[in-house]
Amino acid sequence: MMWFLYVFGLMTCFDVAIGSCYRQNDLTQGLLDMLSKINKNNRHPNIDSKTRPVFFASLTKRPTTVHVNEIVKFDDVRVNRVKAYQPSTGVFTAPIAGIYAFNCVISAESGQKFGYQMNKNDAVYVNGYTSDANFGSQTTSVIIELKKGDIVYIKHRHQRTETIAGNNYTYFSGYFLHE
Known part of the structure; x- marks a missing residue:
């Protein structure tokens, strides 16, 4: 998941450089909102990168x-x-x-x-x-x-x-x- 966010972030930076930052920022925020909802629905909300077995x-x-x-x-x-x-x-x-x-x-x-x-x-x-x-x-x-x-x-x-x-x-x- 982190790899995906890293690559997506690089794509966002590239698009900022060519002038389409507003569209990408909306898309980025939408993905972050979606990931946040997934985490809220997790039955183990206390499992994170430090407590994951x-x-x-x-x-x-x-x-x-x-x-x-x-x-x-x-x-x-x-x-x-x-x-x-x-x-x-x-x-x-x-x-x-x-x-x-x-x-x-x-x-x-x-x-x-x-x-x-x-x-x-x-x-x-x-x-x-x-x-x-x-x-x-x-x-x-x-x-x-x-x-x-x-x-x-x-x-x-x-x-x-x-x-x-x-x-x-x-x-x-x-x-x-x-x-």
């Missing part, structure tokens, strides 16, 4: 050995608004109900492969698998509807121990979109 965490240890059915614990937490992601457990807990977006990139160590799953609560939501190519990786992006208290995490799914690459090649992120 969002996190980004990567894996630093290289290589990282992950055992059978183990949850991957992304230890380098760079963003963690409202502290919904816990690096000690590797688990994100939804602080509010709504639609969330989650992304992860899993990079296997050279010549290795790694099977994983993204879980919602204790059920598989999607599966992922890296190839055994030189540092093969897999990107997973999903949209998940969560209730308050639901959890999301990345879990190793093969029946043998495997290794993944740290050094920030492997990461997990998520953010609240809307109700």
Whole structure:
């Protein structure tokens, strides 16, 4: 949304330079009024850019050995608004109900492969698998509807121990979109 407003602002400045500022100012004000109405209708009026659940965490240890059915614990937490992601457990807990977006990139160590799953609560939501190519990786992006208290995490799914690459090649992120 902010990107749209930024581009729209640049267009407004360009139009001001060529003399059509009155028409653009009316249009800009109309868009701001519309966005204000949308925010007033939001059931979570206190959610803003500082209270919106969002996190980004990567894996630093290289290589990282992950055992059978183990949850991957992304230890380098760079963003963690409202502290919904816990690096000690590797688990994100939804602080509010709504639609969330989650992304992860899993990079296997050279010549290795790694099977994983993204879980919602204790059920598989999607599966992922890296190839055994030189540092093969897999990107997973999903949209998940969560209730308050639901959890999301990345879990190793093969029946043998495997290794993944740290050094920030492997990461997990998520953010609240809307109700």
